[in-house]
Each structure stands twice: as structure tokens, then as C-alpha cells.
Amino acid sequence: MERRLIFRGLGASAVALPGLAACGTGGGADVELSDEDVTLRMTWWGSDLRHGLTQEAIEAFQKEHPNITVKTEFKDWTGYWDALATTTAANDSPDVIQMDEQYLASYGERGTLLDLADAEEYLDTSKIDESLMDSGKVGGTQYAVPIGAGVLTLVANADLFAQYGVELPDDSAWTWEDYAALAAELTEKSGGAISGSGVTGGFDHGSVRYWARQNGSDLFTEGGDVALDPALLVEQWEFFLGLMESGAVESAAAMVESINGGVDSGNIATGKVAMGNAYNTMISALRNASGADLRLLRPPLKEGGDEGLYFKPSMYWSISSQSEHPAEAALLIDFLVNSEAAADILKTERGIPANTAIRERVSADLEEGDQLALDYMNSIEPGPVSPVTPNGGSNVDPMIQRYAQEVYFGEREPAEAAEAFVAELQGEIDAAK
Missing domain, CATH: 3.40.190.10 (Periplasmic binding protein-like II)
Structure with a gap:
């Protein structure tokens, strides 16, 4: 077989992503819900199973918030980061971004992610393990909410x-x-x-x-x-x-x-x-x-x-600093990590839930594969969390x-x-x- 190079992470365009200033949030003053219809763009990577479950959860969110339409963009890991780098550099990043530990510092330090403290009115993180929440910080700023944990x-x-x-x-x-x-x-x-x-x-x-x-x-x-x-x-x-x-x-x-x-x-x-x-x-x-x-x-x-x-944050949700609707983006993330409706759909697909109440809920009724993931995690006595991948190391x-x-x-x-x-x-x- 002819050898083909594999590049599952950032390509050249992502490495060359220019520094961008955070825009549109004004220190939190502009993070307010709109009285009009809003369209959000949301992006993630993953398998066909993840795509189907996430679409189902989005439909449930839209029923609760009929003025918000969510347009989805999803890819496999291979092309995800190049696409995100390209849209971000063009000042056209999706509003809600599935983020990985490997790239968090790179995007956070460039100012392309929203400081989630600005959106705390619409995003409750009180039931997420503190150590996992800290893993979403870069330089003390909360740029990401952990969805779950994996090992x-x-x-x-x-x-x-x-x-x-x-x-x-x-x-x-x-x-x-x-x-x-x-x-x-x-x-x-x-x-x-x-x-x-x-x-x-x-x-x-x-x-x-x-x-x-x-x-x-x-x-x-x-x-x-x-x-x-x-x-x-x-x-x-x-x-x-x-x-x-x-x-x-x-x-x-x-x-x-x-x-x-x-x-x-x-x-x-x-x-x-x-x-x-x-x-x-x-x-x-x-x-x-x-x-x-x-x-x-x-x-x-x-x-x-x-x-x-060690327990690695499986992935995160982040909000683009370029988003024109950060409040609605925060509502969507809040629904995905905190609501029972989303939990009943997503279960452990993105990791054992970081939200402790949701973790308990999903553990009561899991399919065999999900139960295997939870049982395995419960059997591990993990070591300390590893340092986050630094900017430049993505x-x-x-x-x-x-x-x-x-x-x-x-x-x-x-x-x-x-x-x-x-x-x-x-x-x-x-x-x-």
C-alpha cells in the first residue's frame, strides 16, 4: 500500500491563524438576548452517531426557544481544525464551537473565544466539577465549558x-x-x-x-x-x-x-x-x-x-468572540450541559457528563456501550491532570x-x-x- 500522510489535527492554515481581537462583547455589555429571531451556527467533529444525537438535541432546544434557529456544521477530525481556522481568520467563526484541550490555549490566547464570565447570566456552571471547569481556563480566563471527561x-x-x-x-x-x-x-x-x-x-x-x-x-x-x-x-x-x-x-x-x-x-x-x-x-x-x-x-x-x-476533559463548548449573538449561544450551551432533555438524548456520547446531576441521571439508564464507558471510568484511580497543551503546541x-x-x-x-x-x-x- 502506498503510504499516505495522516494529519488529524491543525493544518498549515491553522498554525498560521493570525491573532484576532475579541469582538462584539464589550466586556459583557453586549451579551443580551435579542427580541428578534436569531440564527446561530454551531460546529463539531465526530462520528455519525454523534451527528445524529446532536441534531436531535438541537431540535429539542429549538422547541424550547422557537425564536432561535441553529444551523449545524460538522466534520470528521481530519478537516475540522483547518475549517475552523479558515472561518476564524476570515472573521466568520461559528457562534458555538466544540473545542478540544489540544487547541484551547491556541484559540483562547488569540482572543477568538468569548470570556464566558461575560455570559454567566445565561450559562450555569455551578454543577460542574471545579477541577474540570479549571481545565477550560487559559491564563485564568474561562474560555470553555467542559462537556464531560474521558480516559x-x-x-x-x-x-x-x-x-x-x-x-x-x-x-x-x-x-x-x-x-x-x-x-x-x-x-x-x-x-x-x-x-x-x-x-x-x-x-x-x-x-x-x-x-x-x-x-x-x-x-x-x-x-x-x-x-x-x-x-x-x-x-x-x-x-x-x-x-x-x-x-x-x-x-x-x-x-x-x-x-x-x-x-x-x-x-x-x-x-x-x-x-x-x-x-x-x-x-x-x-x-x-x-x-x-x-x-x-x-x-x-x-x-x-x-x-x-488521568481524567481528560473529553471536549468543551466555547463561544466565538466574533459571535453577534453570544447570549443565545450561551443559552444553547446551557441547554446542552444542564438540561435533562439533552442528557436523555446525548447520554455519555461526548464523555461522562461534567455536570454531576446529569451524570447521576444518565447513569440510571444507560445502554450497554454507555454503561461500559461509565463502569470503566469508575474503575480507574486517576493520577493528576496533565498540563494543558500550550499555545503553539496545537x-x-x-x-x-x-x-x-x-x-x-x-x-x-x-x-x-x-x-x-x-x-x-x-x-x-x-x-x-
């Missing part, structure tokens, strides 16, 4: 385990060595019909951060610089290169094909691997796409290492993917690539200061 997981296809006579692991104590042996056993017993595992590390910031945290480090410092020791990235890459060579995990070409396929058409959904990494909140979409009995496992542990898992995922592909395709030595990655990432952060 890294390893997805196991129990149907494939059973088909090839392999027991699911005890994930409370298994190590990376156990994982490697299990992946090799699955590949061998299937006769190569499947790969024991997808590549579950070294090509995205979540897996790199998990590896670093288990080694007493992290990806970024609290001060906004790169914390990652290149030697840890070399260690992770060399581990998976060995598994690729042995056939225990998929090839580099298969990895690229899977990531380009997204949640609905990736290697887990299509049953090409027995194990793969994800966040717990993706389980319903993965189960719906695969039709398989998928389980959530704790990722392998490092022998004697630190706790690598390009971290496509950057990691670029270097990981060079390493996994044998085009560059791990040590050279790791040093270059850290230097390039720090350079982008320094340039944004």
Missing part, C-alpha cells in the same frame, strides 16, 4: 479472542511485556488472519503522554514548555517497531490506513485487529460500527512505573504522526526523529510566545 483505554474485541481461543487479560496488573506476548499469541492463533493488536503507541499525543507519565514525566510542563525526554519516545517507538517486525501488531501501512479510516472504518471497527487504543467514550460508536462484543481494558502498566491515566498530533511514520516505515532512526520532534515542537511553542 484512555485499550479496546479488546472479545469475539476475536473467543474465536481464536485466547483469554482476555487481567488488566488490573498486566504489563507491556504481557501485552506483547498476548498480541503475538492472537496473531499466531489466527494464522495471520488478524493482527493481535493495532499500533497502540507513539503516533498520537495521548499515547505518548501516557508512556511519559508512567515514567514520571509528561508531554508539557505547567509553564508551557515541552517536558518530554526524547529517550522515552525512542523507547516507545523501539518497542512497537519490535512488535511490527514480529507480526504481533499491524504493519505501518495498516496503521496509516486505519487512522485515515476514522472511528467508523478503522481497524477496530472492521475487525482487523483484536486490540486497539481509544478513549472510553468512543466505545458506543465503535460497537455500533463493528457489531462486535468490544470490551474496555486498562492500558498496560510499566513495571514499577507511575500512574499514567500541531502536536500531526507532528508526532509525521515523525512516527518516518520511524515506523524505517525511513528515520528513532533517536534522530525523537530529538527532531522535541526541537520542532518547542520551536513552535517559542514562536507563539
Whole structure:
């Protein structure tokens, strides 16, 4: 298969997004409801399942607020950030924006997001965990409301385990060595019909951060610089290169094909691997796409290492500082995070709800996939929250993917690539200061 580069995060246009002053809010004076009909634009990324549920929730909001029409714009992760950067730079950003931790500082520090303190009359955050709310701040300013929380997981296809006579692991104590042996056993017993595992590390910031945290480090410092020791990235890459060579995990070409396929058409959904990494909140979409009995496992542990898992804000809602209707935008976000009507529709699709009352409500009546996501999260004793991705660091995922592909395709030595990655990432952060 011909190699295709994967860029799931910001492209060049997003990196070059110019500084824009916040506009239209006047320190809160202009955040007032209109007496006339209002049209809002709202954007998000996600699977087909998310699109359908969000549209249903918007319809419920419009019934309660008949003077507000919500026009939706949704994409997969691949094109979302380029589109948002383009519209923002053109002073035409959607009013309500689904935001990710990886990009929050980048957009917040450019003045393109509304200070939500200006809209507090229309947006109640009193029932959201304080620690999660703080994760939506940049420089002390609240630019985002966390929708929910998620945690890294390893997805196991129990149907494939059973088909090839392999027991699911005890994930409370298994190590990376156990994982490697299990992946090799699955590949061998299937006769190569499947790969024991997808590549579950070294090509995205979540897996790199998990590896670093288990080694007493992290990806970024609290001060906004790169914390990652290149030697840890070399260690992770060399581990998976060995598994690729042995056939225990998929090839580099298969990895690229899977990531380009997204949640609905990736290697887990299509049953090409027995194990793969994800966040717990993706389980319903993965189960719906695969039709398989998928389980959530704790990722392998490092022998004697630190706790690598932490509760990551799954995503946020933000309001554009360019919005002509920030009050109505705040009402829409308030409905999505606080109303029982929205909760009954959305449940845990965007994460275990940050609103504690809503979390309790949805936990009483969940479908199997949602219950798996909640049970998994409840089983984890997380470590401290990781520092937010600094301004200039938003390009971290496509950057990691670029270097990981060079390493996994044998085009560059791990040590050279790791040093270059850290230097390039720090350079982008320094340039944004």
C-alpha cells in the first residue's frame, strides 16, 4: 500500500491563524438576548452517531426557544481544525464551537473565544466539577465549558479472542511485556488472519503522554514548555517497531490506513485487529460500527512505573468572540450541559457528563456501550491532570504522526526523529510566545 500522510489535527492554515481581537462583547455589555429571531451556527467533529444525537438535541432546544434557529456544521477530525481556522481568520467563526484541550490555549490566547464570565447570566456552571471547569481556563480566563471527561483505554474485541481461543487479560496488573506476548499469541492463533493488536503507541499525543507519565514525566510542563525526554519516545517507538517486525501488531501501512479510516472504518471497527487504543467514550460508536462484543481494558502498566491515566476533559463548548449573538449561544450551551432533555438524548456520547446531576441521571439508564464507558471510568484511580497543551503546541498530533511514520516505515532512526520532534515542537511553542 502506498503510504499516505495522516494529519488529524491543525493544518498549515491553522498554525498560521493570525491573532484576532475579541469582538462584539464589550466586556459583557453586549451579551443580551435579542427580541428578534436569531440564527446561530454551531460546529463539531465526530462520528455519525454523534451527528445524529446532536441534531436531535438541537431540535429539542429549538422547541424550547422557537425564536432561535441553529444551523449545524460538522466534520470528521481530519478537516475540522483547518475549517475552523479558515472561518476564524476570515472573521466568520461559528457562534458555538466544540473545542478540544489540544487547541484551547491556541484559540483562547488569540482572543477568538468569548470570556464566558461575560455570559454567566445565561450559562450555569455551578454543577460542574471545579477541577474540570479549571481545565477550560487559559491564563485564568474561562474560555470553555467542559462537556464531560474521558480516559484512555485499550479496546479488546472479545469475539476475536473467543474465536481464536485466547483469554482476555487481567488488566488490573498486566504489563507491556504481557501485552506483547498476548498480541503475538492472537496473531499466531489466527494464522495471520488478524493482527493481535493495532499500533497502540507513539503516533498520537495521548499515547505518548501516557508512556511519559508512567515514567514520571509528561508531554508539557505547567509553564508551557515541552517536558518530554526524547529517550522515552525512542523507547516507545523501539518497542512497537519490535512488535511490527514480529507480526504481533499491524504493519505501518495498516496503521496509516486505519487512522485515515476514522472511528467508523478503522481497524477496530472492521475487525482487523483484536486490540486497539481509544478513549472510553468512543466505545458506543465503535460497537455500533463493528457489531462486535468490544470490551474496555486498562492500558498496560510499566513495571514499577507511575500512574499514567488521568481524567481528560473529553471536549468543551466555547463561544466565538466574533459571535453577534453570544447570549443565545450561551443559552444553547446551557441547554446542552444542564438540561435533562439533552442528557436523555446525548447520554455519555461526548464523555461522562461534567455536570454531576446529569451524570447521576444518565447513569440510571444507560445502554450497554454507555454503561461500559461509565463502569470503566469508575474503575480507574486517576493520577493528576496533565498540563494543558500550550499555545503553539496545537500541531502536536500531526507532528508526532509525521515523525512516527518516518520511524515506523524505517525511513528515520528513532533517536534522530525523537530529538527532531522535541526541537520542532518547542520551536513552535517559542514562536507563539
